[in-house]
Amino acid sequence: KRVSIYKDKWLRLHLDLLERAIKPKSSMLIVLVDQEEFELYHIKDEQYQLITRGYLGANRKLTGTSEAICSKSLYEAAKLIVEKIRELSPQHIIVAGPGFFKESMLSKIRELNPALSPKLIVAKTSSIGVPGLMECLRSESLQKVLRDITIAEDNRVIESILEKLAKEPDMVAYGLSDVEKAVSYGAADLVVVSPSLMSAHRDAIEQLLEICQKTGCKYRIIHSDSPSREMLEGLGGIVAVLRFRIS
The missing domain is CATH 3.30.420.60 (eRF1 domain 2)
Structure with a gap:
């Protein structure tokens, strides 16, 4: 249809x-x-x-x-x-x-x-x-498996970002204003967004991700069922891994 x-x-x-x-x-x-x-x-x-x-x-x-x-x-x-x-x-x-x-x-x-x-x-x-x-x-079983794979990848991405934040805190930006700044400078290599932030600030996030596309920055919207979503929410619902340090 x-x-x-x-x-x-x-x-x-x-x-x-x-x-x-x-x-x-x-x-x-x-x-x-x-x-x-x-x-x-x-x-x-x-x-x-x-x-x-x-x-x-x-x-x-x-x-x-x-x-x-x-x-x-x-x-x-x-x-x-x-x-x-x-x-x-x-x-x-x-x-x-x-x-x-x-x-x-x-x-x-x-x-x-x-x-x-x-x-x-x-x-x-x-x-x-x-x-x-x-x-x-x-089949529902296949759809569930693919969903679980997506969630597992979400968890892997967030865990990797948290490790980087612990080792190189100046190479990670989090919170909407800091991530917007990083993206506007062309410094963001990867932006990860929580679904709740996407819903609450759709216009701002859409504009941000549009700039990501223009600057070659990858982005990922976390699955709503991902356990890693709560960790991302603790960082303001959005985080960026940087290509280079910004002041």
């Missing part, structure tokens, strides 16, 4: 926030697997692309020989998937499908490249193919 939104003036910030809201937060690879075959999809910018598919050769009653063949096929499939992961550098990798084969595939991928473990997510679908892909993307 198409929705039209009208405003007297569109700031580049508004368009950026809309794009973030309607598009996936990051690129991801989705591996769909059942007892007979696997498929690998790349999801980016609201588009999905089938990268590859293959046959695993399993049947419902695995004999010793067929189980060995299936294990080899699973290994070869996982090896191909790991190569594609290296090539495409997705931020998230979801392994999904019916039955237990998704866990087997997950284990093989982890075995081939243990460093991928933090990116790996397992999800359940009733089928593979495009119906299974759509089911995976709509």
